[in-house]
Amino acid sequence: EQEDVKNSLLIFLRALSANDSRVEHDLGWNTSTDPCSGVGWKGINCNQRTNSTRRIFLHDLQLRGSIDAGPLCRAPSLVFVSITGNNLHGGIPPEISECTGLTHLLLPGNRLSGSLPSSLSTLNNLKKFDISDNRFVGTLPDVGRISGLLVFLAQNNNLSGEIPQLQFSNLQQFNVSHNRFYGPVPAEAGRFGLSSLAGNSGLCGGLPSLPACQPPPSASPGEKQGSQHGEKLVMYLGYVLLGVAILAFSAFKVITRKKRTKRMVKKEKKEEAAAAAMAIEQGEGLSTSKKSSTGSMGSGGGQGAGGSRSEFSISSTSEGSAEMGSGSLVVLRNPSTSTTKELKFRELLKAPAVLVGRGRHGSVYKAMLDDGRAVAVKRLKDGGVPGPEEFRRRMERVDHVGRHSGVLPALAFYCSNQEKLVVYEYQARGSLFNLLHGIVNPCALPRTYMAAGGQNNGQQAFDWSSRLSAAAGICECLAYMHQELHGDGIAHGSLKSSNVLLDDHMHPRISEYGLSTVSIGEDPFAADVHGFGVILLELLTGKVVEGSGGLDLAQWVNSVVREEWTGEVFDGGLLRDESANVERMFRLLQVALKCIGSSPGARPDMKQVAAMVGSIMEDEERSCTSSAVSDTGGDSR
Numbered sequence: 001e002q003e004d005v006k007n008s009l010l011i012f013l014r015a016l017s018a019n020d021s022r023v024e025h026d027l028g029w030n031t032s033t034d035p036c037s038g039v040g041w042k043g044i045n046c047n048q049r050t051n052s053t054r055r056i057f058l059h060d061l062q063l064r065g066s067i068d069a070g071p072l073c074r075a076p077s078l079v080f081v082s083i084t085g086n087n088l089h090g091g092i093p094p095e096i097s098e099c100t101g102l103t104h105l106l107l108p109g110n111r112l113s114g115s116l117p118s119s120l121s122t123l124n125n126l127k128k129f130d131i132s133d134n135r136f137v138g139t140l141p142d143v144g145r146i147s148g149l150l151v152f153l154a155q156n157n158n159l160s161g162e163i164p165q166l167q168f169s170n171l172q173q174f175n176v177s178h179n180r181f182y183g184p185v186p187a188e189a190g191r192f193g194l195s196s197l198a199g200n201s202g203l204c205g206g207l208p209s210l211p212a213c214q215p216p217p218s219a220s221p222g223e224k225q226g227s228q229h230g231e232k233l234v235m236y237l238g239y240v241l242l243g244v245a246i247l248a249f250s251a252f253k254v255i256t257r258k259k260r261t262k263r264m265v266k267k268e269k270k271e272e273a274a275a276a277a278m279a280i281e282q283g284e285g286l287s288t289s290k291k292s293s294t295g296s297m298g299s300g301g302g303q304g305a306g307g308s309r310s311e312f313s314i315s316s317t318s319e320g321s322a323e324m325g326s327g328s329l330v331v332l333r334n335p336s337t338s339t340t341k342e343l344k345f346r347e348l349l350k351a352p353a354v355l356v357g358r359g360r361h362g363s364v365y366k367a368m369l370d371d372g373r374a375v376a377v378k379r380l381k382d383g384g385v386p387g388p389e390e391f392r393r394r395m396e397r398v399d400h401v402g403r404h405s406g407v408l409p410a411l412a413f414y415c416s417n418q419e420k421l422v423v424y425e426y427q428a429r430g431s432l433f434n435l436l437h438g439i440v441n442p443c444a445l446p447r448t449y450m451a452a453g454g455q456n457n458g459q460q461a462f463d464w465s466s467r468l469s470a471a472a473g474i475c476e477c478l479a480y481m482h483q484e485l486h487g488d489g490i491a492h493g494s495l496k497s498s499n500v501l502l503d504d505h506m507h508p509r510i511s512e513y514g515l516s517t518v519s520i521g522e523d524p525f526a527a528d529v530h531g532f533g534v535i536l537l538e539l540l541t542g543k544v545v546e547g548s549g550g551l552d553l554a555q556w557v558n559s560v561v562r563e564e565w566t567g568e569v570f571d572g573g574l575l576r577d578e579s580a581n582v583e584r585m586f587r588l589l590q591v592a593l594k595c596i597g598s599s600p601g602a603r604p605d606m607k608q609v610a611a612m613v614g615s616i617m618e619d620e621e622r623s624c625t626s627s628a629v630s631d632t633g634g635d636s637r
């Protein structure tokens, strides 16, 4: 671990222990040793590959100080903080939001007080939040924004206000009992039962055992008349303002449309030339496409530099939608790196682009926009892709539900009869496939399975706990997507490790959800389960799985298991990883084998898979916790 991180962690511990030097001494935290190597620091669990602090467990140590989040969050790989059963006082500082990678923040059984900082709601990766048995006051921050939150425990505090609208359908545990909450219980919160809401005298509705909610008390007749009069005045004023606004907006639209039409006619030819130039630069660029048989709606179709007309001549870029050829660009959202600058398809057309790779369903290009932002553009092949209407419906549905942090959302899509493009944020850290196999460009691989002996050195850098948490993250997200999109029949359709990308914090994000349709007759959800099973096999064996031809990894694993030399199946890197637990590796292998079962109907669904992987993950976390606090300290990494 780097010196500044070590120093920061020490500052954090000193604040926690109220400068009790015995704590540092007992836990072995000192700058002359490394938290992650040798005997290590007790209460710390590291990523062996990057030698960096991932988890902090400080349980029942009678810590009497407070939380200093600034130094804590200087540990860049930190995902898990559990400081349970101590005597901490003070509050959760707003700087906690700097711990952007946090998935677990567990602080039950302390004396923490004050109100919760609103910045908590920016911890997008948070899965478990537990502040039960403390003395917090005030209202809850808007944690409903955290789409991946699975556990929310805040019982036995002095919190007040209304219960906010969390994403209850995702939550596995929820408890706000014994606080001072009041007002209506959100409908879906009722499913957690009375015990999760009891002891809040002001709550109503949601459950039959709670009193029905009453309409707000009516004002006295005099007040009532006055307030009705006031309300009417506000209403009429509102109508007048609305009318003025509509008129002004219409006038503005007419003027700008005229101006734009003039401008567009001029610019059209220039853009098409640029697009064609980019196409030429790439050999096969984004906008080469086929010669379009459909007319450009703007210019009537000019000739590109190469003589072929660009299909993407834009006639309008009004608010997120640009008509091009027979299709339209729909901008769903803008890259998070820039909230101010809108993504414009025009920029995309001009952007220099390079081919990142080709897959079964199309090619991916990296395009650099003017302001230095990089986007990935997937250009889909015709086969296996739904028609334009269905494609549009799918993209919109997936966008609507796909706000889970484990999904890489599409920024925009373009769709015509001839061409379908989807734009994503470019993920510079590449895919899970790259990480596992240490390969920069997967296109360089032979399209065969590499059976026994086909391992790549790169995989050894990826330790057991990181692989298990990647598996848990992927399946939890996939279970959520399946649940939300089952009624629409939209599965991923092409789930594999090259479609699992790694974000800046190395968290897996599923890309290209819903882009391809599985062959008719096949259950698309069972196909995803199979795809996930193969990802698990890749994580466990470290072997390359490529789509077509060659040996079948699933078959190979099955034969090895049948012949009872199961241990041989695991990646050598995993077996050498001291922190890896072989029993849990076998359990994960069992899950993988269930997922790849040859009969789709016999495979578990993703919810069941997520429960199985989640329980392995919980055992892993529990064992980390107990080893971290055990006296030996030998297992604390």
Ligand SMILES: Nc1ncnc2c1ncn2[C@@H]1O[C@H](COP(=O)(O)OP(=O)(O)OP(=O)(O)O)[C@@H](O)[C@H]1O
Pocket: 356, 357, 358, 359, 360, 361, 362, 363, 364, 376, 378, 424, 425, 426, 427, 428, 430, 431, 442, 494, 498, 499, 501, 511, 512
């Ligand atoms: N948003 C992105 N950022 C960075 N790299 C990406 C992005 N999207 C895809 N890639 C990479 O581009 C390469 C090609 O991806 P592509 O999806 O076309 O191929 P594939 O996953 O092998 O096959 P399929 O077409 O069946 O999905 C892969 O290495 C993939 O990891």
